Amino acid sequence: MDKIRNFCIIAHIDHGKSTLADRLLQFTDTVSEREMQDQLLDDMDLERERGITIKSHAIQMEYDFGGGKYILNLIDTPGHVDFSYEVSRSIAACEGALLIVDASQGIEAQTISNLYLALENDLEIIPVLNKIDLPGAMPEEVADQIVDLIGCNRDDIIHASGKEGIGIEEILKAIIEKIPAPKGDPAEPLQAMIFDSVFNSYRGIEVYFRVFNGSIKKGDKVKFVNTGKVYDADEIGVLKLNQESTNEINAGNVGYLISGIKVAKEVKVGDTITHVDNPTKDAIMGFEDVKPMVFAGIYPVETSEYEELRASMEKLQLNDASLVWEPETSVALGFGFRCGFLGMLHMEIVQERLEREFDMTVITTVPSVEFHAIQSDGGIILVNAPSEMPEPNTISHIEEPFIRAQIITKSDYIGAVIALCMDKRGAIKNQVYLTSDRVELTFELPLSEIVFDFFDRLKTISRGYASLDYELIGFRKSNMVKLDIMLNGDKVDALSAIVHREKAYEWGKRLCEKLRELLPRQMFEIAIQAAIGTKVIARESVRALRKNVLAKCYGGDITRKRKLLEKQKKGKKRMRQVGNVEIPQEAFMAVLKLE
Numbered sequence: 001m002d003k004i005r006n007f008c009i010i011a012h013i014d015h016g017k018s019t020l021a022d023r024l025l026q027f028t029d030t031v032s033e034r035e036m037q038d039q040l041l042d043d044m045d046l047e048r049e050r051g052i053t054i055k056s057h058a059i060q061m062e063y064d065f066g067g068g069k070y071i072l073n074l075i076d077t078p079g080h081v082d083f084s085y086e087v088s089r090s091i092a093a094c095e096g097a098l099l100i101v102d103a104s105q106g107i108e109a110q111t112i113s114n115l116y117l118a119l120e121n122d123l124e125i126i127p128v129l130n131k132i133d134l135p136g137a138m139p140e141e142v143a144d145q146i147v148d149l150i151g152c153n154r155d156d157i158i159h160a161s162g163k164e165g166i167g168i169e170e171i172l173k174a175i176i177e178k179i180p181a182p183k184g185d186p187a188e189p190l191q192a193m194i195f196d197s198v199f200n201s202y203r204g205i206e207v208y209f210r211v212f213n214g215s216i217k218k219g220d221k222v223k224f225v226n227t228g229k230v231y232d233a234d235e236i237g238v239l240k241l242n243q244e245s246t247n248e249i250n251a252g253n254v255g256y257l258i259s260g261i262k263v264a265k266e267v268k269v270g271d272t273i274t275h276v277d278n279p280t281k282d283a284i285m286g287f288e289d290v291k292p293m294v295f296a297g298i299y300p301v302e303t304s305e306y307e308e309l310r311a312s313m314e315k316l317q318l319n320d321a322s323l324v325w326e327p328e329t330s331v332a333l334g335f336g337f338r339c340g341f342l343g344m345l346h347m348e349i350v351q352e353r354l355e356r357e358f359d360m361t362v363i364t365t366v367p368s369v370e371f372h373a374i375q376s377d378g379g380i381i382l383v384n385a386p387s388e389m390p391e392p393n394t395i396s397h398i399e400e401p402f403i404r405a406q407i408i409t410k411s412d413y414i415g416a417v418i419a420l421c422m423d424k425r426g427a428i429k430n431q432v433y434l435t436s437d438r439v440e441l442t443f444e445l446p447l448s449e450i451v452f453d454f455f456d457r458l459k460t461i462s463r464g465y466a467s468l469d470y471e472l473i474g475f476r477k478s479n480m481v482k483l484d485i486m487l488n489g490d491k492v493d494a495l496s497a498i499v500h501r502e503k504a505y506e507w508g509k510r511l512c513e514k515l516r517e518l519l520p521r522q523m524f525e526i527a528i529q530a531a532i533g534t535k536v537i538a539r540e541s542v543r544a545l546r547k548n549v550l551a552k553c554y555g556g557d558i559t560r561k562r563k564l565l566e567k568q569k570k571g572k573k574r575m576r577q578v579g580n581v582e583i584p585q586e587a588f589m590a591v592l593k594l595e
């Protein structure tokens with residue numbers, strides 16, 4: 001066990017984690033040149049394309065710098081705030097962390113939040129100043145920030161470039177010399193923590209775990225403590241570039257388990273694996289079900305594709321346990337699904353995967369957070385769709401989720417950032433200068449205000465020099481109302497939203513204007529109205545088309561006519577007919593782009 005090191009890499013998004021991981025794998029000959037592809041650990045297509053790590057992965061390296069062979073288990077972590085729960089479990093499986101900071105960017109919000117997670121878990125931190133090859137690198141200044149942040153010696157900071165392969169050997173040495181070997185007792189009952197699971201269409205769910213005590217052998221009967229489910233360990237092994245099956249994995253080490261599990265939901269990240277005979281008394285750590293933060297309806301564009309969409313969602317859920325959904329009906333859109341996502345990025349990913357992997361064309365409705373409708377007897381009704389909002393006179397009040405947000409920006413932009421957060425109904429709670437021109441601002445804000453365009457606006461007003469991290473802090477009383485949209489007098493339920501009363505007028509007005517731009521003109525005038533209850537608060541109209549498009553064809557040329565109709569049909573791809581009005585997909589998402 002003293003020759004094992006378990007570590008993760010923590011960094012703000014884009015600071016070069018995946019690139020550096022690739023270099024470590026190359027340097028330790030874990031992969032050959034031929035096998036090497038950029039960002040090897042990101043093996044989902046979507047990950048590569050977006051250049052982000054969506055799921056955590058683990059890989060084992062071997063390295064010998066003269067003192068014997070060491071086993072180094074690298075546990076990769078996602079960098080986006082939507083996936084922070086996975087980061088926390090990966091961190092809990094390690095004894096040390098490389099803290100990577102981009103030398104041209106400096107410390108950002110997720111650098112700090114991930115560092116705190118690592119410190120809470122008593123991880124040894126190895127600071128790495130990355131991308132020193134960049135002309136814009138500011139190694140001295142950023143080193144100062146790192147020293148301030150973690151209180152290390154300047155000399156402890158390794159200067160590196162994942163791109164150029166600088167500092168790689170030094171990092172490997174530091175991992176071996178500074179990160180403590182795992183502790184644990186191989187003779188104790190088995191205690192292994194699940195830090196990730198991956199769906200494989202041939203082999204079922206692969207469970208990634210770290211053994212804390214005891215050992216697991218091929219063929220063992222094991223139990224997952226929290227779910228209470230029992231499995232046979234059909235195959236266990238270590239995670240090299242490819243999986244290598246073994247007969248036993250001992251305390252301190254990391255491995256995978258395959259036991260014919262078909263559904264991702266059965267495997268909870270954070271759960272403890274033990275033996276059915278001689279079980280451990282304690283689960284390794286507290287355990288949370290990951291909660292969705294954002295909800296939206298997903299509907300097939302063609303109503304006839306409902307069953308196909310259901311089958312696709314079921315398959316998607318097999319490998320994405322954080323996706324939750326239930327059937328929903330909308331007057332406007334017909335049969336579809338109400339889905340819960342970890343955040344907006346997760347929502348986009350799900351939509352994209354449905355389209356790419358399952359060839360579905362879907363309409364996504366206005367995203368919403370979960371509100372609590374508090375009844376007069378104190379009971380709570382969960383409201384995660386506008387249609388579920390009770391009549392105001394039947395409840396005591398509404399509560400909405402609040403977050404604590406950490407924003408790191410340049411001091412030049414403090415004013416603009418504060419103004420934005422105030423506009424989003426936020427309150428500033430703290431302001432700390434990290435250096436003379438970088439400041440960390442802490443706000444409390446309603447989650448519903450962050451969900452929409454907050455991050456984009458933050459980036460715009462700060463010219464890209466702002467990073468954001470947040471956590472949920474609880475529910476607070478808020479004056480929320482349901483805003484409905486009517487087209488030619490018909491309420492379009494899929495366009496309803498729950499908004500703060502003070503913002504309802506502005507919101508209604510802008511939404512009507514936006515819809516006026518987005519709705520295609522038709523043979524008749526379309527009246528667009530926004531209403532709270534029965535009170536109309538804004539209106540617009542789309543003028544009627546004068547002529548029939550087909551009139552142009554003078555009735556003569558049938559092929560031309562067909563072509564024109566064909567063209568219209570294609571244009572209809574993402575349209576929905578509601579009453580007699582055609583609504584394009586953009587309209588359902590218009591609220592996201594109200595600014």
Ligand code: GTP
Pocket residue numbers: 011012013014015016017018019020039051052053078079080130131132133134160161162163164
């Ligand atoms: P996420 O997985 O999304 O969190 O990103 P990441 O932190 O893994 O960053 P990634 O390795 O994908 O690198 C982000 C960008 O920085 C890519 O365009 C890389 O090519 C570039 N990059 C990474 N390391 C270096 C480096 O040492 N020098 C320079 N110049 N660019 C680098």
